[in-house]
Amino acid sequence: MFKKILIANRGEIAVRIIRACKELSIISASMYSEVDKYSLHARLADESHFIGESLPSESYLNQNKIIELAKEINADAIHPGYGFLSENAVFIKKVEESGIVFIGPSSRSVEMMGSKTSARDLMKRNGVPIVPGTTEIIVSLDAAKISANEIRYPILLKASAGGGGKGMKRVFSEDELEAAFSSAQREALKAFGDDSIYIEKLIEHPKHIEVQIIADKFGNYCHLFERECSVQRRHQKIIEEAPSSFIDEETRQSITATAINAAKACGYYSAGTIEFLVDKHKNFFFLEMNTRLQVEHPVTEFISGIDLVKEQIKIAAGEPLSFLQSDLRILGHAIECRVYAEDPENNFLPITGTVEYHRLPSGPNIRIDRGIETGSEISRFYDPLLSKISVMEKQRSEAIKRMDIALNDYLIAGIKTNITFLKRILQNKKFQTGEYSINLIEEDFKIDNSDKGEDFYNEDLENVAAIFSAYLKQQPHNHKVTNVVCAANRWTDLQHE
Amino acid sequence: MNEVYVTLNGREKVIRFMNSEKVIVDGREFVYDFSKENEFHYFLRLDKKTFDITKVAKDKNNIAILTEGNYFECKVQTKLEKNAETILAHSEKSHHKEDVVSPMPGMVLKIQKKENEEIVIGEPVLILEAMKMENEVTSPYSGLLKKIYVRENTPVEKGSKLFRIE
Numbered sequence: 001m002f003k004k005i006l007i008a009n010r011g012e013i014a015v016r017i018i019r020a021c022k023e024l025s026i027i028s029a030s031m032y033s034e035v036d037k038y039s040l041h042a043r044l045a046d047e048s049h050f051i052g053e054s055l056p057s058e059s060y061l062n063q064n065k066i067i068e069l070a071k072e073i074n075a076d077a078i079h080p081g082y083g084f085l086s087e088n089a090v091f092i093k094k095v096e097e098s099g100i101v102f103i104g105p106s107s108r109s110v111e112m113m114g115s116k117t118s119a120r121d122l123m124k125r126n127g128v129p130i131v132p133g134t135t136e137i138i139v140s141l142d143a144a145k146i147s148a149n150e151i152r153y154p155i156l157l158k159a160s161a162g163g164g165g166k167g168m169k170r171v172f173s174e175d176e177l178e179a180a181f182s183s184a185q186r187e188a189l190k191a192f193g194d195d196s197i198y199i200e201k202l203i204e205h206p207k208h209i210e211v212q213i214i215a216d217k218f219g220n221y222c223h224l225f226e227r228e229c230s231v232q233r234r235h236q237k238i239i240e241e242a243p244s245s246f247i248d249e250e251t252r253q254s255i256t257a258t259a260i261n262a263a264k265a266c267g268y269y270s271a272g273t274i275e276f277l278v279d280k281h282k283n284f285f286f287l288e289m290n291t292r293l294q295v296e297h298p299v300t301e302f303i304s305g306i307d308l309v310k311e312q313i314k315i316a317a318g319e320p321l322s323f324l325q326s327d328l329r330i331l332g333h334a335i336e337c338r339v340y341a342e343d344p345e346n347n348f349l350p351i352t353g354t355v356e357y358h359r360l361p362s363g364p365n366i367r368i369d370r371g372i373e374t375g376s377e378i379s380r381f382y383d384p385l386l387s388k389i390s391v392m393e394k395q396r397s398e399a400i401k402r403m404d405i406a407l408n409d410y411l412i413a414g415i416k417t418n419i420t421f422l423k424r425i426l427q428n429k430k431f432q433t434g435e436y437s438i439n440l441i442e443e444d445f446k447i448d449n450s451d452k453g454e455d456f457y458n459e460d461l462e463n464v465a466a467i468f469s470a471y472l473k474q475q476p477h478n479h480k481v482t483n484v485v486c487a488a489n490r491w492t493d494l495q496h497e
Numbered sequence: 498m499n500e501v502y503v504t505l506n507g508r509e510k511v512i513r514f515m516n517s518e519k520v521i522v523d524g525r526e527f528v529y530d531f532s533k534e535n536e537f538h539y540f541l542r543l544d545k546k547t548f549d550i551t552k553v554a555k556d557k558n559n560i561a562i563l564t565e566g567n568y569f570e571c572k573v574q575t576k577l578e579k580n581a582e583t584i585l586a587h588s589e590k591s592h593h594k595e596d597v598v599s600p601m602p603g604m605v606l607k608i609q610k611k612e613n614e615e616i617v618i619g620e621p622v623l624i625l626e627a628m629k630m631e632n633e634v635t636s637p638y639s640g641l642l643k644k645i646y647v648r649e650n651t652p653v654e655k656g657s658k659l660f661r662i663e
Binding site for chain 1: 499501503505506508510512514520522525527529531535536537538539541543548549550551552553554555560561562563564565566567568569571573575600601602603606624626627630631632633655
């Protein structure tokens with residue numbers, strides 16, 4: 001087993017990996033950028049090392065510096081977390097060549113799945129159903145017009161190197177194509193350094209369902225059931241659950257078997273996820289493979305009882321899987337909510353500032369993954385994910401209830417979050433019955449601030465809010481409070497009549 | 498004297514503190530008690546239930562709070578301030594003349610409209626890039642795009658003026 005692991009990430013996922021290292025009695029080494037010096041992930045690790053300035057390109061994306069650091073501190077492995085360099089085949093290859101073990105798949109597997117167009121081609125050849133569309137990159141607007149007309153509108157422009165909704169645009173008719181095409185190219189170039197775009201048929205009202213797979217270096221493959229991640233805003237997931245309430249046993253058999261085939265097609269080892277779009281007839285189409293740990297891995301850990309991060313580390317160290325497919329069964333229903341610093345009433349724009357106060361929920365089967373606490377700065381350099389709350393119960397409806405209560409207990413000051421918005425989704429009829437698609441938020445939630453919350457009217461809490469704010473207003477010489485919050489620049493986020 | 502007007506979710510509530518124990522909200526009486534845990538965390542006891550409240554943000558007339566998972570933005574005014582506002586509103590012409598400010602720090606990627614163009618509410622005016630995502634900044638009003646304060650490919654801070662609608 002490894003003696004020391006360098007964690008090439010920050011925030012909640014770095015904290016998650018540090019915990020796994022500690023449980024395996026491996027020395028955890030974290031790296032921090034300028035602004036992260038005293039952040040949770042830097043303090044929790046057994047040792048922490050400065051990696052560079054706050055800009056990601058200077059720090060968490062600085063490939064050579066990270067490898068040099070790993071050598072310098074005698075780390076025998078690097079865990080990349082998710083995001084940053086986790087799916088960068090060039091980086092992984094450099095790590096492999098340096099003699100340090102990369103905790104994740106081989107650079108070859110990542111390369112095969114990294115370009116969406118070549119992944120689609122690979123899947124097609126291996127009998128994995130793909131969304132109709134191009135398997136080649138579209139280089140010009142004219143070519144895009146021709147392909148779009150062949151595929152028929154509505155279509156989806158997607159970045160070949162993409163993920164997280166960056167470089168992705170929906171187009172319903174030809175007159176929208178030009179603006180969408182150049183915007184998608186720009187976004188893709190900025191986000192991934194590659195402006196390759198391809199076209200897919202837009203599957204209307206689909207569900208996003210993905211299968212967690214795990215494999216060792218001896219060719220043993222297992223799936224850890226599916227997750228449903230259809231609740232998305234700006235093409236990014238905010239609520240995930242496992243299992244999916246939409247998938248019956250027959251579909252589960254077939255979608256998980258297909259996922260294992262997809263993983264085998266690229267000679268995969270470590271934890272990985274095959275994402276599918278599922279239409280209303282339960283037909284599923286390969287979307288992409290995420291060749292890394294997912295943000296939403298806690299729900300799978302809940303329902304399978306498997307610690308994915310520890311398993312990843314053991315696989316990287318050359319150990320076989322510690323379980324067989326037949327050992328696994330679904331233990332309950334788990335839900336995860338992602339708490340973001342963002343403004344749901346203002347198109348989910350990220351919010352920056354200081355977390356002035358933070359109190360987390362607790363209780364049976366409530367799990368928190370977080371990288372922040374009271375005093376943390378939410379800067380514009382990194383993703384505004386604050387924490388993840390995951391819960392498990394026997395039934396889905398009970399899990400929803402548990403999550404709702406957990407969100408009630410979550411207190412955070414200094415930063416506006418999406419907590420109330422998450423609660424509203426949990427109370428949504430379509431969400432509760434499971435009859436919703438990835439369009440739930442845009443269909444059922446107004447984001448232009450015209451929704452005064454009539455559907456969620458709660459007189460008691462409005463009275464509490466009114467009495468509280470009136471009381472603070474009446475406090476004589478309350479200037480100190482105002483100065484401490486220093487809210488002046490934050491109030492630009494809040495809209496008033 | 499001690500009436501406070503609170504507007505939240507488009508509704509106005511009148512709060513009257515009778516003494517250190519009783520408060521009346523729109524005619525309904527509550528027994529209250531108030532305790533400050535720290536600058537940002539308070540307890541408010543109303544009749545027999547205690548609420549945990551965090552003060553998310555605050556300035557002179559606005560308070561944003563989070564309690565039991567519910568976020569509220571409250572505009573708070575004394576009787577005096579409310580009267581002053583009413584007088585002011587009458588003296589000013591009612592049409593909108595307003596600067597639209599940047600909701601967040603970012604980079605102005607593309608300006609899609611020209612000065613002196615007629616803009617309809619909700620129409621995109623420019624694209625702001627932040628957190629590697631392109632965000633359309635739309636006009637909150639209909640009117641004439643009187644002035645664009647920013648140029649393409651320049652960074653803007655949160656709260657800095659983007660354009661003016663008249």
